[in-house]
Amino acid sequence: MNGTGTPNRLAELRQAAALTQQEVADRIGGAVTAGQVSRWERGEQAPSARYRRQLAEVFGVAVAQLGIPADGLPRVSRQRRPVEDFMGDVVQDPRVEASQDEWRRTRSLLNGSRHQLAQVAAGLYPRAVLDGTGLIAGPGWLPERPVDLAAVTLVEDPAASAPLLDGSEREAARMLPDQTLMRTFPRYTRAIRDLAPPRLFEDRFAWRLAGVDWDRPRLTFADTTYFSCVDVFEPLAHELAYVALDADGNPAGDPTLRDLPYRRLVGDPFDCDRRPVMPAISTLTIRRDGESAEFLLHRRDPRAVAAAGGMLQVIPSGIFQPSSLMPAARAADFDLWRNIQREFSEELLGMAEADGHGQPVDYASGPFAVLDRARAAGQLTVHCLGVALDALTLVGEVLTVMVVDADVFDALAWDFVDRNDEGTVVAERFPFTEQGVRGLLDSGSVAPAGAGCLSLAWRWREHLLPA
Structure with missing residues (x-):
């Protein structure tokens, strides 16, 4: 029932989603309590338009399916404060x-x-564009040829200075909505959490990119957190969307840096000291069977992830971060291969995500051991194709490719899942041919990191898939 005596479906939808009233309140955030959810369900109150939208998102239904008629909604106050x-x-x-x-x-x-x-966004950096993928690469950020991952040295710099920008700047505040009449939301992540929360949105320790040197080859990292990076990279994307699109999402002209104050403030996108550059590791997984090869893709669910929702992405792919906050885990996980293995086990084999709070991963067992043995036997190779930035967000992308012999791949594929926490594993395997790769790149459906992996892997196919 609602305040007008008309039934609603809130309790039914909550029970179908296997959620408690407190869990619903937590997902909505803000000032909502379990008691308030209870009053909504009993019809003692009707949620405002804002809360109706959020309830619909939590339950995965349209607002109209909540069963709350418009004439049963409370009148909006005309006072100057909530x-x-x-x-x-x-x-x-x-x-x-x-x-x-x-x-x-x-x-x-x-x-x-x-x-x-x-x-x-890539057009704003014409000298750094990478083959129309939506990526940009700085001077020296791409090696002359793929580098075996075992040859890449990682260096952690605990004394690195904090980045100059953190998302609290006046230029970034222009992308924040009002929280009350007297103030805006303090951070972009707070606005996401309260107004448009994806299912997966948790602050965790991560490594930030501090330097790229392919002459050695060496990648340098420092400390950061996921939210610290989101507070910078999503306002950059939001600003461009606001300027470059009209109210219907159609192009509204070609903006310049003069039209984008926050992006202009960031300046050189390859200056890793100016802002936190969060690196994700994206891996193109190729199944090799004699002279033929095919690869996998993943469709990211916009309801589950904060970025690239609805787009195709190579799989596995994930932020470079430790599996646990325990010192032993941090030491073991400061390794690109271990990160790839964990994402592989989570996204393709359905293993529980290492959310930062558990025990260190046992890499001597399960699929980790299988992958290690295949790599040691030469049945699996993994190379780094370079480092680039997503031009829209300026997020770092460590681009890698893993080539797996058919028998090893098929033994693992027997347990592949159809869905995972971030989206759907595309059932179709795509041919690693010029037509297959070019068709995907031309479709505009592949996320920049995935497009970069495909483009560079095809460029260096003879090195990655020798006859």
């Missing part, structure tokens, strides 16, 4: 709600146009 109604439900000032609605609209357009926007 107020509580007689039952304690917060009713937002219409100007605040309009600001938040505009932010959500822009973010929705951003997530639906990331490929297009990455191309626009």
